[in-house]
Amino acid sequence: MQATKLVETRGLTKRYPGVLALDGVDFDLNKGEVHVLFGENGAGKSTLISMLAGANSPSDGEIILNGAPVHFGSVADAQAKGIYTVFQEFSLIPTLTVAENIFLGWEPMRGPFVDHRAMRRRAREMFEELDFPIDPTAITASLSRAQQQMVEITKAFHGDLSVLILDEPTASLTDREVDHLFGFIAALKERGVGIVYISHRIQEFQRIADRVTVLRDGARIGTVAMDETDEGALVEMMTGRAISEIYPTIACNPGEVLLTARGVKTPGVNGADLDIRAGEVLGIAGLVGSGKSRLFRALMGVAPRQGGTVTLKGQDITHAPTRQILRAGLHYLSPDRKAEGLDLAKTSNDNLALNLVMGGTGVSRMGFINWKAVREQSARIADRVELHEGYRAKLVSQLSGGNQQKVLFGKCFGQEADIYVFDEPTVGVDMGTRAALYLLIKQLAEAGKAVVVISSDLPEVLHLSHRMLVLAHGHISAELSGTEMTEDTVLKHFFDESGAKA
Template sequence: MSKLIETRGLTKQYPGVLALDHVDFDLEPGEVHVLFGENGAGKSTLISMLAGANTPSEGTIHLDGEKVAFDSVGQAQAKGIYTVFQEFSLIPTLTVAQNIFLGWELRRGPFLDHRAMRKRARGMLEELGFDIDPSAIVAHLSRAQQQMVEITKAFHGDLKVLILDEPTASLTDREVDHLFDFVASLKARGVGIVYISHRIQEFARIAERVTVLRDGAVIGTVAMSDTNDDALIEMMTGRSFDQIYPAIARTEGEEILKVSGLTAPGIKAASFNVRRGEVLGVAGLVGSGKSRLFRAVMGLTPVLSGTVSFQGTDITGSATRDIIMGGMYYLSPDRKAEGLDLAKTARDNLSVNIVAGARNTGGSPFIRWRGVNTRTDEISDHVELHPGYRNKPVSQLSGGNQQKVLFGKCFGQEADLIIFDEPTVGVDMGTRAALYLLIKQLAEAGKAIVVISSDLPEAMNISHRLLVLAHGRISAELSGDDMTEDQVLKYFFDETGATQ
């Protein structure tokens, strides 16, 4: 079969850094070819050159057998290569139709023909199966709908190649299913799709082949039908699947959190406890209430009835700041919106919690910045944040390094109970392994840990006990031999099995 895209010896050299090392890659018509690798492996560099956003230092790109060179994204799009990056190129204050026709505006004489653009946009959206009002303002759309608008922009010309960069990172399960149905329809048209994702469980559903990158070089290309998750992880990290999830010793410590009959928006009569030295996993489908439950515990949403007791003190309805100062800490799943100040450096983000923890004053009303800076360096070393990244704005760091900064903030607070909500979202397996080791260290030091996760293997392999939520209720509490995938999945849809 002829190749849609073929790269030969593609290389990108920056001062002191070899970002891509003589990469050979190809894409066939009607296939999904996954690029898999850790953060910094070269995936983004490779697709940026295919998309026309970057130029190679060496090597060639061939499209339909002809050598091509792109000096801009527009040139690549003119040849039928369109990329949906993680950060969308939409203008949020414009309508859907205006975004779709940006640069392709329809005119009636010297004036823009907005009516024609809305009509044409509606037809394009309907043809692709996207139920979106072309008159809607983009800022008012969900993340999934914005992604659909971004994809629709690709259909002005003759689309040959669609590159999707982490397309499911912020989507619900239903939205993922819709996206995959759409991908299947593109394959049937002969469109080739380059797909980047850290969600390895997705590959078997949509991919024909997987190319694994490490340190800018190709480790190998395998047919998805001839491989499995364990083999891909070992190719990517150089470590076996068993080495990703550490064994965490469990000590039966004192009860630190007791929740009784908690009812809150989206939560019904939840009761459970957490002990020192244990990792309590919390699993459930998107929309099950697993995050809402602990946001209510933290005072981020109102408690309608029931009680929350922390270290023997009733904290029901307390202010979030008071709960944090009392020794409970919550790491949000959305590090950009809630967890980090992207404009500040990693050092500044870490120091905020050290100062807020009031453990640096030594009884003085003044902040002892030397002590703060020393502690910031200690935490950075502990979470393995490279010294070169510490004085950079967090917005310039990779997702994995941003997540390390987020983890580091809980060390600055010196909390007794730490709630990790989707702790590894958007990070690669290598960084995951490092973050799991931090969770292990915290638990074995006597901290109480809660891990809320939509990644079932993560929730099962990192936890001593597992709460399963369905429809806003705790449907099961599992431990030991009962923590099997079949057993957990059964309770994802059943709210009658609660053990409370």
């Protein structure tokens, strides 16, 4: 039985001054399938979907919808034709209620007035149909990111939805929320909806993808059926490198214990003991909600400490404020680069300079700042994290997720530290950028620094770590090293409830 094509692009091209963002790309989406777009940051994925979504217009080529050429003048135009996109950056107004966001521009009226009662009733009916547990009267700002994503998806059901485009939909979801989303996607497929799915999480593809199209440097490298390929082949198509070349071999030279924690308690962590050694990569694994991030946020003083002791290089920092802990040599890279890690309204250079000045670079005893010295050091750091010169004077908000993460890593080198804690260091980052960041981790560890990698990406932790701690239900369920560090062993300890709080 021949597949029914919903959308097709022929020779789709987008030029900007001096940049060929998309180069003659052919792409098609069938009824009732999930077609993944896979590629590094800057490969052209966002450019392609922006044109399918009506947010951008092609320079050349055409878009075919249900067999006929179309031109979208706006996002609303594409939505009217059944194409709806949930972008990484949501379009919700945080101060409005959920129902008001869903019906923004579609408000039911009673005479000259908005019928709020009907709006709430219809929103509740839509959530029940989609099995989304959300209160239509809630203020949108009070929702989790996963719930906000559900609201964005619900907005697509005003019209006759035929194509749903999801851009990095699982980047901020818990495992349970991912399962819910994938169940919802399966239900949409049964209804004949075609889904374009963008993600860097290659381990998800086996669960949901029918086909995968790989883009590189704005061009289509190829399209393959998911049941006829594997992760290694996709990574090689995307980067031009084998997956074995992505993860570096890190020499293990464990030295002195730099940090000791005993009986640490914080909301979500029931008492944890750990040691962090110089010259070693310590991996921290666990399901979302296991307490792996909360533990280290408590060590940093950004989450409340309810018990236990912490010493850093022999100094008691149990009750020390975060600024003192940073100065003592413990650096923490937040998993939320936008809310906690970067100043989006400043340039990359400004973000790097801020940490340099805070660390004392170019600052005289009288408090005067040698900006030339700061700029020179900022440039050296930008070179070290492989941040292209063209991005250094740009606002961080204008950079891709991968380049934002490079700036965040660069800030680590603005102040001298003995321990670097990287919490979800490659979230939303492509394989090429991952390889560059992994090399930085290798350089730090082999220079005698202690490195902690907290990650929900199990292959990442397994490939980078010399020793691993597994957390489950707020306690450390296992400490593994050497041949013990296998995927099956780690997964077994993910569900250990022996230390769970009653």
